Amino acid sequence: MDYDYKSIETKWQAWWASEKTFKAENHSDKPKYYVLDMFPYPSGAGLHVGHPLGYIASDIYARYKRLKGFNVLHPMGYDAFGLPAEQYAIQTGQHPEVTTTNNINTYRRQLDKIGFSFDWDREVRTCDPKYYKWTQWAFELMFKSWYDYDTDKARPIDELKAHFEKQGTEGINAAQSEPLSFTAQEWKAMDEHKRQETLMNYRIAYRGVSMVNWCAGLGTVLANDEVVNGVSIRGGFPVVQKPMEQWNLRITAYAQRLLDGLDTIDWSESVKIIQRNWIGRSEGTEMEFKVKGSDRHFTIFTTRADTIFGVTFMVLAPESELVKELTTPEHKAEVEEYLKYVEGRTELERMSDRRVTGVFTGSYAVNPFTGEDVPVWVGEYVLSGYGTGAIMAVPAHDSRDYAFARHFNLPVVPLIEGADVSKESFDAKEGIVMNSPRKGAASLDGFSLNGLTVKEAISATRKFVTEHHLGRVKVNYRLRDAIWSRQRYWGEPFPIYYKDGEPFCIPEDKLPLALPEISDYRPTETGEPPLGRAAKWAWDEKNACLADTSKIDGKNIFPIDLNTMPGFAGSSAYYLRYMDPHNDEALVGKEADDYWQNVDFYLGGSEHATHHLIYSRFWNMFLYDYGYSCKKEPFQKLVNQGMIQGRSNFVYRVNSDDHAKAPVFVSLGLKDKYETTPIHVDVNIVHGDVLDTEAFKAWRPEYRNAEFVLEDGKYVCGWAVEKMSKSMFNVVNPDMIVDQYGADTLRLYEMFLGPIEQSKPWDTKGIDGVSRFLRKFWRLFYDREKWLPEDGQPSRAELKALHTLIGKEQDDIEKLSFNTTISAFMIAVGELADLSCTKKAILEPLVVLISPFCPHVAEELWHKFGHEQSVSFAAFPQYKEEYTVEDNVTYAVSFNGKTRFTASLPKALGKAEVEEKVLAMEQTEKYLAGKNVAKVIVVPGKIVNIVLK
């Protein structure tokens, strides 16, 4: 029987599906292992060869873990809400659900062809109301929670209310939007509206006004990375900054825990660093500055408290409320003009065009250490959102302050010995402090930093500031709360209705609040989100049910929120849902959660390093606070697979003005002799950079009569590595590869391409190599129709080939070095073929070894051996013992630094014995004939070096 991958693959894929081979149970005596892929967004284009790269890797790992005796959870689902389906709906009127379902079916069909070991009974779709019920549930829980820094966890908002009743804000250390302080009496005096407003300051899911990227063309808010040069990436519509009231998640409350948690998980250092940067912890000092001639004072934040003696001016953010208060009448006109200018600049302009601008307020602040007057300026380089929106400027030691000082001709006072600040500032935190205070200048309580190192000076200043109540040590984070509202249709609705403008939750037992049908997916004429078109989108509070929008009366029937949640919502807890996907009572049942704990192995693209992977960790920590998730971190080990890039091919059309003439194309090597235009050509009609000219003529009607200038009788195409995309004609569909070579070959080849973390271009050139290997592998078992494996004692060489492979495979798979594992297979199979090995004792385990990579072939052969169930590695313990590599160490023997030969000696030998043995060797004696040995150096286990006189 020849290797007929088509019948083998369809046969076993059907068998796995009907047997539910990969169904994972929530109970087992085996240890658990949870292998997860980042679930895909089912786009209309279907899968290309880049998508399965990660899935194949994780599937190999999952199958390997099963062989090692684990109960493996390996699920798959779809991140199905999103803008493309909605955009398509706007253009065609096709309901996003229809598009999405079609796309999912295509994905499923393509995935099934590759032979993954997913437990499809656990599939989730984020757009399924049964699923997003739990997204909405978690959101409501966040709405009903506040964050307590004292216990460092989320707690029910009712507990906060009870505290306010008794003591007001006294003794509360909560995460909040604005610092509030009131007594129990004041709380009791508040009306309901005021109380709700107050609680909003503390809720973890809260409404707040924030500046957003508003895209009128798309009718929605966009994330920063969806905007380039002031226009939307999708559609190219203009984007403006606009204040809007939005739902926010108080992720900043978790900043420190998100940071600390990174030390407990096994992620690549680069992703950890990206997250650390994103969280942006900086430890500094908040200091109070008095305003000269007034009893007002304001607060600044600095990480360089030690530079207090070099402050020559202060700068306020233009948006700061202090600007109005500190502007003197003489400067009012100037300041207002400046504010107008800043307002006219978008955030993008401020970022791309960094000019030095600012204006003097007319006020002076008093340096608390020296009593000196310092002018207060306004400048757009100070951000209102970070720190206190006000800084003390030390031009000598901060490059931004320096640029500002030079531009406005403000003084620069150097504070570090030997630092030359005539051309640029000295920003480094090193050196010996001077001028602090300057000779003869006053200083509060005679405080001096002169002679200290910068580090010493920072801590000395902090201590002094705290003791003298000039300020406090403070930690700042760059992390911002997550804006959670999107003005779209195809997302999770907020389960919130509004009474008198105040938000209230739809009762938990009425969830999910399902997305209503609408006739048109565009925003409404009045600029409301698409849900503004829904006919039945009001809440009847009395009967706890949906009601017609027209019936809203503000007494019993109230409007429901018209926004939906962003894509990150559905992906924030899906890994928990997989553990217990059919549970109607909970997101995940206690037992299932206790059993599966968290994801052991998570694989996906590094583009999610900041968004999904931060939101998901936050979401999980929040659920952990309430005991719904038993682990602090959702993803124990994270691996980022690289992207598969496209490899485009070009043909070179000879330029010609005569369009009636047949187009002429010249081969790559000859193109410099002509004037040509490169044209992308479909890579599917190019083989090894040689164009199939007949297929090319058939490809496009305008090329029907094409003529070719060939070299060596072939048309050679040019090539380039580009993004895999339809417009470059370089998309390779995995279905084609499966049809042509089989799924097992595709799996092998994608892994053989290189390390999974690495991005690389797809190039089908090398696929014949693994295809050949697989046929060779097959021939170990079959000589045409004849089944070869037979009983008998394997030879030493056969055992060695097998056991070298066993060792190598286990080492390499744990390191995820699948390409080298496959090399090891090629070597082993080559050796066994040379030995004409037909021993069952070798071939049977060989099938087990290859099964993670080529499951179809393995299943076929395994059944042929007469086994029904697959086995674990542990079922062959004798293999490791039957053949033991002698416990030797290889010494490289060198003379005067040049390696001459190697010597294999027992590990147990001591230094002197090794020297003796090596010197006694024939080769050594040959080299040493008539020479004097000066010394012999033995490095344990490594090398013996003989130095001659």
Next chain:
RNA sequence: GCUUUGGUGGUGGAAUUGGUAGACACGAGGGACUUAAAAUCCCUUGGGCAGCAAUGUCCGUACGGGUUCAAGUCCCGUCCGAAGCACCA
């Protein structure tokens, strides 16, 4: 600008983490089998020099230094590429 990564044959990539650089594969060239093709198998394949030959020998991991008996691997400097952050005080 800062941070993180990389730079090895014609190509994709190996190298037990400091120990015979180029495993494995592709491509290329030569050969065997065959009427022929497919398939399969064998040999050569980093560069230079010497030799009919087995082989010997020198140079080679972006570049320049250094540490070491020994460096692709560690350290310093330079050049180039990729990714992330980007007025965060």
